[in-house]
Amino acid sequence: MKKIIAFAGSNSKNSINKQLVTYASGLLDDATVEVLDLNDFELPVFGVDLENEKGIPENAHKFLNLIKSSQGIVLSLAEHNGAYSTVFKNIFDWMSRIESKTFFGKPMLLMAASPGGRGGASVLSVAQNRFPYHNAEITGVFSLPNFKENFSDGKLINKELDSELKKAVSEFEKRLEHASTTQAS
Numbered sequence: 001m002k003k004i005i006a007f008a009g010s011n012s013k014n015s016i017n018k019q020l021v022t023y024a025s026g027l028l029d030d031a032t033v034e035v036l037d038l039n040d041f042e043l044p045v046f047g048v049d050l051e052n053e054k055g056i057p058e059n060a061h062k063f064l065n066l067i068k069s070s071q072g073i074v075l076s077l078a079e080h081n082g083a084y085s086t087v088f089k090n091i092f093d094w095m096s097r098i099e100s101k102t103f104f105g106k107p108m109l110l111m112a113a114s115p116g117g118r119g120g121a122s123v124l125s126v127a128q129n130r131f132p133y134h135n136a137e138i139t140g141v142f143s144l145p146n147f148k149e150n151f152s153d154g155k156l157i158n159k160e161l162d163s164e165l166k167k168a169v170s171e172f173e174k175r176l177e178h179a180s181t182t183q184a185s
């Protein structure tokens with residue numbers, strides 16, 4: 001069984017992005033999914049002086065190890081002012097001080113959900129441009145706009161969007177298969 005981690009780039013209790021990663025990762029066949037919550041990995045605000053004085057906090061190591069020991073990542077980013085949420089940027093910055101290739105070449109299904117019509121287009125663009133420098137293998141990108149209208153009771157209720165997501169999930173699964181055969185040979 002492949003071990004997949006799924007998480008939202010958010011620390012909201014009722015995160016719409018966490019709802020989306022939970023749904024999307026639940027569509028995976030033949031995988032053990034661990035849905036992580038950044039609230040369980042609290043970290044001080046990154047600063048070079050703090051790092052020099054106190055070193056890198058344990059939670060940054062813990063999260064990075066979860067990425068490293070997984071076989072794939074399902075991630076949905078909250079968009080704050082056109083960019084990553086503070087909590088995501090913070091853990092990303094801390095982890096990048098341990099290992100700049102933060103995503104270890106793992107297949108990644110990259111998503112964003114927003115209450116408005118743009119579906120996190122700005123943060124998706126930031127991440128799509130940046131993550132490859134950190135060795136992310138982005139297998140597909142899915143944007144969910146107008147969350148309240150399109151998602152209900154833990155499911156995507158817009159059929160077109162649901163079918164788009166299922167295609168992206170299936171492409172992610174193919175790449176997981178490919179990655180495991182390549183590693184095995």
Ligand SMILES: Cc1cc2nc3c(=O)[nH]c(=O)nc-3n(C[C@H](O)[C@H](O)[C@H](O)COP(=O)(O)O)c2cc1C
Pocket residue numbers: 008009010011012014015016017018077078079080081082083113114115116118119120
């Ligand atoms: C500080 C702040 C800035 C925001 N900026 C944006 C934005 O630039 N674009 C957008 O679509 N939504 C923006 N929003 C709305 C978020 O998309 C919305 O709060 C969403 O629920 C965040 O995802 P989450 O529920 O997973 O935390 C912003 C919200 C906050 C609190």
